[in-house]
Amino acid sequence: MKKILILLSIILMNANFISAQNKTTEKADLFFDTYQYVNAITEYKKLAEGKHANAYIYSQLADCYYYVFNNQEASKWYAKAIATSKVDAEVYYKYAQTLKIQGNYIEANKQMELFCQMKPSDSRAIQHIKNPNYIKGLENKTKLFEVENPIFYTEGISDFGAILTDTNELYFTSNSNGSSKLDSRTAQPYLDIYKAIRNEDGFFSKPVAVSELNTIYHDGPLSLSNDGNTMILSRDGLSMGQFEKNKSAKVKVAQQGLYKATKMDGKWMNIEALPFNSQNYTVTNPSLSKDGKTLYFASNMPGGYGDTDIWKVQIANNTYSKPENLGPKINSSEKESFPFITENNILYFSASGRQGFGGLDIYKIDLSLLDEALNVGKPVNSEKDDFSFSFNTKFNTGYFTSNRSNSDAIYSAIPICKSDLSIVVSDIKTGITIENALVSLFDKNGNSITSKATDKNGNVTFEVQCYTEFNITVTSQNHETVSYPVAGISSSAESVFVKLKPLEVVITDKEVLLNVVYFEFNKSNITAQGSIELDKLVKVMNENPTFVIYIKSHTDSKGKADYNLKLSEQRAQATVQYVISKGIASDRISGKGFGISELKVACGSQCTEEEHALNRRSEFLIVKK
Template sequence: MKRVYKYISLAIVIAFTSLVSAQQGKIQSVKNDYRDFAYVKTSEVLLEVANKGYKSAELFQKLANSYYFRNQMEDAAKWYGELMALNEVIDPEYYFRYALALRGTENYQESDMWMKKFYEMKPDDMRGKAFISKVDYRDAIEELSRDDIEPINLEINSEFSDFGTTEYEDKIVFASSRGGGRKYRWNEQPYLDLYSAKVSDSSYSEVTEVLGKVNTKFHESSAIFSPNGKYMFFTRNNFFNLKYKEDESGVNRLQLYRATLSEDGTWDEIHSVHFNSQDYSVAHPSLNLLGNKLYFASDMPGTFGQSDIFVVDVNDDGTLGEPENLGPSINTEGQESFPFVNTDGDLYFSSNGYPGLGGFDVFKSEELDTKVRAGSNKNFPIENIGKPVNGAYDDFAYYENLVTKRVYFSSNREGGKGSDDIYSFEIPECEQLVVGTVVDMDTDELVPNSTVILFDGEGKEIERVTVGADAQFQFSLGCELEYLVRGEMETYASDEKRFTTPDRKQELMLQLLLDKDEQEIEPCDDLAKILDIPIIYFDFDKANIRYDAEIELQKVLAVLNKYPTMTIDIRSHTDCRGPEKYNENLSERRAQSTRKYLIDNGISEERLTAKGYGEYRLVNDCGCEPTNASTCSEEEHQLNRRSEFIITGINGKTCPDK
């Protein structure tokens, strides 16, 4: 069984009803095995029935489920597909399982189709809501994926199941079924025990059972240690004080236990936490940095789905308070499990209730523990952490050490040594590289010898460089930090870019656009173009100076005052609308109005000439022909209602065509 809950399932009890009468005896003969999760035998019998051509919704449901719960998604998808082909009324949960099975075979397009049907059948289901709110989830996951990480399958993995890693002193502690002894009927592997392995320079050795009274003849897994190393919380079947207990349906549930470190280095004094019950499961503990909050998975009363993430206070003596569900922003009607809280307070957990890449994916909710301790509301945004941790199979039991940058997670992906394996990688050093060029805004030409300055988010200068002939620059930056890059050059106005670097290594491209602040002026030049003075516009059929036009004329006035020998010719134009003669007179009035404004503001009238050109010098195709005029917009006509400023002379030089 390759699902996350193959050993630690939160008990999904599936009842049988009558099938095709001719096959009733054979199917009934495996009923008890099916209820006890002995799916290997059941699937063989059901497959034999189906391969003989018998069809029924119950047969296909049971057969598909047997593959689904063993994570054999290709076969599960096949038989769920046969179930759907019957077109019978079925529980919408089978749409969800079919979608998940298709996702596990990377048939995402068809999976999305069935998820939409699932949402249509159960519009209030949080799993459907999560999908429909972000149908482009694969794009979002791809953006969060890392191609600079290559997980390593640990050399200590066995041919059996190994998963659920945590660090303790110079060791890792994990669950494994390598120990031999009695076998679990679900997958014909030995029961799980807790083991440790010594870690030295990313090498793992000396695999031994955890010493003390922790391991029993039933399952143990998912250990976590208090910050002072005095306590260990772990998961075990409901087996305590040599008593094995089952619920009313005959299922032995999971429970949470606390062990105390003895002076001889063994783990003894096993205590059952007070909210354990034979009627529901409690499993997979994780402690926050302070050790005062414990997160775990359970299907106790108040659970939204098949299993939820809960949090509980940890007292100084290691006892626990009353559990609290993290709420619907974390939990769905599916399975949420294997919580882990890093030293920054970020919660990682596995779920099959949110859109993902297949099976169980690992999700993250930043600073959740900080919010929980502050008593804030339960609005906890989550995100899929993407590849390579997540893939088409079950990915779970995420653990990271932010000091050593070492990450562990478990998966049953292809290429492993056993049914579940432990994988590891080091978080790459996050160094950003910003590269760019300095160019002229108007000409797009390079601006060599310009200065580029790097500032931090508070404006403190970090580094400056002078660019060469290629006008290129580059800086090495940290991750998740704010920076400002500024380009400077004499005779240019500066340009700057402010940005925040992402949380992973990448190259950022920048282009600094410097605007020419000082240019050589020659006769016949267009003053508006040289100094970036916009066209002076007039309202339709009017010659008065608008407020926005006055602002631009103040710029012209400043230039004329700076260059007392400069003379200009003011040229006013209209659009084609209206009679030709009228437009000539209108443009003349506008030209003279502009000239008068400059004279009234101190410019000698001898320096200014003005002429109206009517509609004869249009700047676009909005001519006076009725067809053209009628198709032009008001904005296009306004481009022709303009004034221009042509330098006719400066410093003794004149424009030949004056």
């Protein structure tokens, strides 16, 4: 943040603020009043190390570091100011903020308690008194996002304000142009607008500057219409001639404004200022609603609650309504900025005046309900500055900027969404639910995730990530195995009904049950129908390579017993030879004929044809598994 937020703090501060001056501090104060904090630091530091050092100089030097987000130095000089003499309540408040950013919450609380004693009716004091030890609650919040490594990172370069379009174009703002022309207030290059292309794997091409949008001064951040053909962008007033000259400091003081651009033939053109821009205050950080009818932005215009607030205007027929403040549910006495409105009316914004981890934190609020704004928690927020959150619904991916790694970098944020996926398994023919069916989950690459067996109601439930593609496989004894993909689930609970087709071959603990294996009358030749059934046995044995089968062949009670015994033996051996011919090892299959010795129906000479058919059978016993 030592680069981006320096600028944003400068342009969003009240231009009428003048510090208490005297002859000793006159030069330093002039730099301070014209937002030239880098030069002011040099002058105040000389004074702080000299014989005229006092609490005012220390606090002014600390403020300079505070406004350029050098919190370690700011903390050092605030401590020195407080130790020297009584100081203004805001010094204690700012000191507390710098301590929080450094993760020193215990000492920060001590400074906040002093602030509360001096300004007990301040909204920040009321908030602290109500919940002074809020950090533990924030740290224990349910994680809403997974955060990945920066998509671009170069030490010393600031990238922020990323917006991903539905056509995989990423627009963002950066000071990586390498220009030798520097902003005199920050001693850093001016900001430009860049674009990169996101590929199918989520990686980005090398960013390129969008030349038709960039000037020699600050350009960006921006927002895009849903169709990607209209852009609202922030731009420094210097490039448009909207500034005031401070002759004594020899600087031009400009405000940021919002501008509209349209895309034609792949190029941005027709850039025009929005009517509520002003030389007296800044409007910046735009976010356009999906329907293009509402524009949200940050501004320090009159009528706000604090440093900077979030506002909105309505758009109709290319005309803009009077700006409307979003009110105290969102805005505070401190800084609110970087609004982003989602398709479902969730507003994300960054704020420093709420109880957060430190610096700027990212919050969200449902504008349809207007409940309390919610800190999105870690890992999106950190003790450092976290800001400029955006979200693409199509790709279910957010982006935000943080200086947690010393330089402002863009990080991606993937929503964490859990859903209960219930699988109900039943028989397709009977409709009866199947107990102990094995349901297995695999990721889209075929890697196993987990497996569970269904309960007595044929049900099993998995907790899965929303929007994640995966496959399920369901197996059950005596049923065909099924596998198919499941699309990403977006609801908190979803049921999938699986109907299994029963196998024509049933395997019990003791035998393989086939349909009747028919033979021609008085013959042992395998018929065409018989081969179909025996092929099923071959399949079972191939799928269960440890099975050893013993075939028992039986006849009906027609004819003489010795003849039937001989016929059944021939049929048993014919069956064994058929199975061996299909590639099954001979030591895994054997058989014997039993003639009429083991009739299934003992009906004597009074047997019906149906009873004869029941007796005329083959059994395929599993003698080893």
